[in-house]
Amino acid sequence: MEYLSLFMFLFVCCVLLTGYPVAIALGGSALIFALVGTSLEVFETAFLYALPSRIFGILNNQTLLAVPLFVFMGITLERSKVAEELLTAISQLMSRFRGGLAFAVIFVGALLAASTGIVGATVVTMGLLSLPAMLKQNYSPKLATGTICAVGTLGQIIPPSIALVLLGDVISSSFQKAQLDMGNFSPETVSVGDLFVGAIIPGVILVGCYFLYIVSVAIFKPQYLPKFELDSDTRPSSKQLVFALVPPLSLIAIVLGSILAGIATPTEAAGIGAFGAILLAIAKRAFNIEQIKTISQSTVRVTSMVFMILIGASVFSLVFRGLGGEELIHEWFQNMPGGLFGATLIVMLVIFLLGFILDFIEITFVVVPIVAPVLLAMGLDPIWLGIMIAINLQTSFLTPPFGFALFYLRGVAPAQVKTSDIYQGVMPFIAIQLLVLLMLAQWPQLATWLPSIVYPD
Structure with missing residues (x-):
């Protein structure tokens, strides 16, 4: 009857497709199957006894405290028009080059992504600011x-x-569980800082590949990127460039630098980032009572959603284990053709497909805790696995016809932009991201080398 756990997983996916609130769908579905499993005498109710301590652990988790702080930082920077001023200054500076505005969009989009960390916010903001231009x-x-x-x-x-x-x-939790399953009681663990550091090189490679793609289009298909020359009076002055560039770059450098230097944990760095965003908003005279109210409400809304989903996912995880789902997955992976490679390939494919219908938060809290402990126990590096999952989800969010990023942009794009234009436009970038995934698969050191240097212990 361990297959009941798989039916529960499919049932949850179907419920989520109806648009029902994610947290309630996860917790409610799990409790329904717990009741069914109890009536069939295939579920141990003792698993649910751990639920109160799980919920307390979630709410008391110092690492997750970084979530509301980073969300607050991103929303504050968005509301204070930092991205808008930066895009205007960079696009004017690079207007002398063919494709200059596209280069500016990539540069500012990368900075905005580092500031907000939320796909929807970045796509919508860049769509409103840069697409009409x-x-x-x-x-x-x-x-x-x-x-x-x-x-x-x-x-x-x-x-x-x-x-x-x-x-x-x-x-981190999956790694500790895998260590215990293997009888290894080593205190070694994986932190958010490890993933931050491990993501730097793949992130730089992605941005670099985007730039190279624009350069190749400018060379081979210049009609796609008309040259647009501004009058000398329109070009930004050195002072304007400094005021547009230095504040956001300094804030990002301080946040990441404090983590890399070991001065602050990611949670403490998030606090620094939130405080720095407030200072920038005050300097731009964009921080008043109305703004504080709007920013706070948005932060609370996103944070509440994350923690409610996490609580619902905890219920789902406990019931899944109680129904024998974890043992079933482990058995499947062990007997899968190709061993570790085959298991990893199947997991990446499933996560990619689920990225069409589920948000990254749902996949992170529902799917990853099921498959990650098994893969880590089979010998995968946890940092490499985390970076691969992140880029995999990034790729699925771009892939037609269900990619979330496509829906976000469709919602703010002018009527003359066809949906088919959006679908065709993302294809080269999907190819680039798949290439980076293959590079990471071939050379895991791209994700693991820098953390081993920064955190040698």
Whole structure:
């Protein structure tokens, strides 16, 4: 009757497709199957006795405290028009180059992704700010929409990312569980900081590949990127560039630098980032009572959603284990053709497909705790696994017809932009991200080398 756990997983996916609240869908479905399992005498109710301590552990988790702080930081920077001023200054500076506005979109989008860490916020913001300007300069709608969607998903991988914070906590718990299952009681663990550091090189490679793609388009298909020359009076002054560039770059450098230098934990760095965002908003005279109210409400809304989903996922995880699902998955992976490679490939494919219908928070809290302990017990590096999952989800969010980033941009794109333009525009960027995934699979050191240098112990 261990297959009852798989029916529960499929049932939850079906309920989520109806649009029912995720937290209630997870917890409610799990309790229904717990009741069914109890009546069939295949479920041990003792598993649910651990639920109060699980919930207390979630609410008392110092790592997850970084979530509301990073969300607050991102929303504050968005509301204070930092991204808008930065995009305007960079696009004006690079207007002398063919494709200059596209380069500006990638650069600013990467910074905005590092600031907000939320895919929807980045795609919508860049869509509202840059898409009309790109279309006005006669950029190809396919190239314009593809570039915006691609840079919007960088929030999944460029630290400090909310996705990496949540993945780091789950991967850490999975790693400890895998160690216990193997009879290894070593205090060694994995932190969010490890994932932040491990994501730097893959993130830089992704952004670099995006730039190279724009360069290749400018060379081989220049009609997609018309040159747009500004008058000398329109170009930003050195002072304008400094005021547009230095504040956000300094804030990101301080947040990441404090983590890399070991001065602050990711949670403490998130506090620094939130305080720095407030100072920037005050300096731009964009921090008043109304703004504080709006920012606080948005932060509480996102944070409440995350923690409610996490509580519902904890109920789901306990019932899944109580129904024997974990043992079933472990048995399947052990007997799978190709061994560890085959198991990892299947997991990545399943996560990619689930990325069409589930948000990264749901996948992180529901799917990863099921498969990660088994894969880690089979010998995978936890940092490499976390980065692979993050880029995998980033790719699925771009892939037609269900990619979340495509829906976000469709919602703010002008009517003259066809949905088919958006779908075709993201294809080269999907190919780039798949290439980076293959590079990581071939050379895991791209994700693991820098953490081994920064955290040699």
